Amino acid sequence: MADDGRAKRLKSSQDGGVVHVTDAELRGRVAELASENEKLRQENRQHAGGIAELESEIAKLRQENAQLRRRAGGIAALESENEHLRRRAQQQGGIHEVLPVIVATTVTVDLSRVDTSIVSHVTSFLGTARELLNLALACKSFGWRQPVSTLNWSLVEEVARQAVSSMSTDAEMSSLPRYVRGTATWLSILHKHEHLLMFDVLLGAYIEHRNVDKTTVSAAEGVYDRRSVAVSSGYVMKSGAHYAEFLINGYPYIGIVRPMPGLDASAYQGEFDFFGSVFYTDFLAQRSDDWGDSIGNVHACEFSCYDGEMGWTDWDDDDIFNGWEGMEGYQSDDTVGMLLNLDRGTLTVYKNNRRLGVMKDGLSGPYCWYVSLVKSQLLTGAVTIKRGTLPNSDGATAT
Incomplete structure (x- = not known):
């Protein structure tokens, strides 16, 4: 019998007979079983992932349950304490209303038990x-x-x-x-x-603060040869020694003047000068007892940065402008130092930390620092006031 090239296998039939099966049929059956097996594996992996998610969710629920138990324990303790207080109140004939349960509590620190020096430090x-x-x-x-x-x-x-x-x-x-x-x-x-030293009062229409900084003033833009004044009125010097420094631009006048808190700055909207006789009546109306005697009293005294000349006035008959032993002019960006020593009654001038000398003596009573500015076609006047360190020993400490 000729061989057709197909191998055959024997298998049992349901009636006990022998059935011949080819290799191709066996391979097809194996492939079917392998496919079924893979489907089962995929289903198994899906079931395993679902089980992991369930286990994670169960763990979260257990944690939440533990937190609720702890909170319930705290509430139970508070309810027990509340019940105890209610019973005590009933026994003492006090309030019979049940107190509310407070869950949240606040922890405070009694700072009175802490040494003040530690807290201060x-x-x-x-x-x-x-x-x-x-x-x-x-x-x-x-x-x-x-x-x-x-x-x-x-x-x-x-x-x-x-x-x-x-x-x-x-x-x-x-x-x-x-x-x-x-x-x-x-x-x-x-x-x-x-904020000891700043120009908190401006008198006249031709002066302004620079960049909203009250320690610096400058002559108003666009206006020439019109004088106005800035006063550090918040710092009144009544006794002792006071030193301040002024960084200048242009040729301002720098000096001291009587404090006049009642002077209405809004009433002076034009040119203004402490040496303008038209204003003397207004100035003297601000006199206080601590100004001292009116005869020979120095109410304003200033230093000219242009040539170093000194001027002073009693706002009455005397307006004096003259030289003095140490007079010397300044340039822009120089620093003018001024030492007012009311124990000695003197006003001493410094140039870039170099002492020029005593410009005026015979001073008494209260004073404030001030600057007087005017803008020329060549220079824009500006001044910055600051606390300074006295360059050498002159019986004073810096303001």
């Missing part, structure tokens, strides 16, 4: 009065007076007091407001000390 790193004020507003323990403290003010106020005391000279302290409970706080005094 920590808060001193804040530096400015504004930062200390923010601290006082943020935390009442710093901003309120401590009931058990020997201080008459809060911890923040104590830090401000220490800052003022450590940074101020005796002369400056005499010019600062005095602490009065309910009127002047140590924070306000510290803020005043931080």
Whole structure:
């Protein structure tokens, strides 16, 4: 019998007979089984992924359940304490209303038990009065007076007091407001000390602050040969020695003048000068007892940066302009130093840290720093005032 090239296998039929199966049929069956097996594997992997997700969800639910149990335990404890308090109130004939359950609690720190010097040292790193004020507003323990403290003010106020005391000279302290409970706080005094020298009053229409900075003034743009004045009226020098520096541009006049807090700056909208006789009646109307005697009294005294000439006036009969031993002119970007020593009654002038000499003596009573500016076609006058370090010993400390 001829071979057709197809191998045959024997298999049993259902009736027990023998059935012949070819290799192709076997391979087809194996492929079917392999495909079925792969489907089962995929289903198994899908089931395994679902089981992992379920296990993760179960773990989350267990955690939430534990948190709820802890919270329930806390609430139960509070309810038990509430019930205990209610029973005590009933026994004492007090309030019979059930108190509400409070879940949230606040933890506070009693700063009265902390040494004041430690708190003062920590808060001193804040530096400015504004930062200390923010601290006082943020935390009442710093901003309120401590009931058990020997201080008459809060911890923040104590830090401000220490800052003022450590940074101020005796002369400056005499010019600062005095602490009065309910009127002047140590924070306000510290803020005043931080802004001792600035031109807070402008008199005349031809002067203005530069870049909103009150420590610097300049002659108004577009106007020539019109004089106006800027006064540091917030810092009144009544006693002791005071030193300030003025960085100049152009040829301003720099000097001292009587404090006149009642003078209405808005009434002077043209040219203005402390040596303008038309204003003398207004100036003398501002006289106070501490000005001293009217005869021979120096109410304004100034230094000309152009040639170093000195001028002074009593706002009456005498307007004196003359030279003095150390007179010397200045150039733009030079620094004028002025030392007002009210213990000696002298006004001393410095040029770039070099002492020129005593320009005026016989001074007494209160004064403020001022500058007088005029713009020319060649130069725009400008002056910046600042606290300075006295270049050598002259019986004073710097303002």
